[in-house]
Amino acid sequence: MDCSEDGGIPLKEDVRVMAGDDGPFKFEDQASLLVGLVVRGTGYLEAVYSSSVRVDRLDATDAVAHLVKGSRQLPQLKAVLLDGLTLAGFNVVDIEALNRATDLPVLTVVDKVPDPEAIRSALEGRFPDWEERYRLISAPETHALDLPGGGTLTCHMVGMDVEEARELLRVTTLRGHLPEALRMAHLVASGLPRLVDVASWTEVR
Incomplete structure (x- = not known):
């Protein structure tokens, strides 16, 4: 992970990341809103990008890569952050493929440790x-990271090691345990569908 001009850690406090999240949806919907926010450090918002991702399909990896590669800030981005491994239901993000497509480290975070058997049962049915x-979903190694302010985040990562992931969380988290970029992405993705009819979309991009 190229964390600074010289590589390695520590990261600069104003590191640029893109955080992606999906909006609310119903399972009969064809698509859900997908947003990508470029944020510096703990909260300076530089740009908002949007697309869509199909509900329960397998286009999430391409959709996120499209947002990242289409951003004007791409040369300055240091990582991609996601809230978990799935978008729009069980539209799974292949973080290894996303890392290859964007040439950027990818870090996903969730509050709870995934239950493999529950996931398998839901998918199989x-x-x-x-x-x-x-x-x-099962391919990435799962890491439980203890945070400096207390609490634990369950993370999957590619293109960075555990210590680099911990450092990235440190410089991008303002309060609580969620990186500010992801918190902002969730707020934007949750609010925009009230203004935009995403459910009627039939195409991504």
Whole structure:
């Protein structure tokens, strides 16, 4: 992970990241809003990008990569942050493929440790291709990171090691345990569908 001009850690306090999150949806919807926010450090918002991701399909990796690679700040970005491994239901992000497509480290965070058996059961009962989805969800190694301010985050990462992930969380978290960029992305993704009819979209991009 190229954390500074000289590489390695520590990261600069105003490190640029893109945080992605999806908006609310119903399972009968064709698509959900996808937003990507470029944020510096603990909260300086530089840009907001949007697209869509199909509900319960397998286009999330391409959709996120499209936002990242289309951003004007791409040369300055140091990492991609996501709230978990899935968007719009069980549309799984292949973080290894996303890392290759963007040439950026990818870090996902969730509050709770995933339950593999519950995930497998949910997938097996709904999707003919459940084995592929389960493989993508199960492939990344799971890490429980103790945070300086207390608490633990469950993380998956590619393109960085555990200490680099911990440092990235430190310089991007303002309060609590969630990186500010992800908190802002969640707020934007949750609010915009009230203004935009995302459910009627039939195409991504």
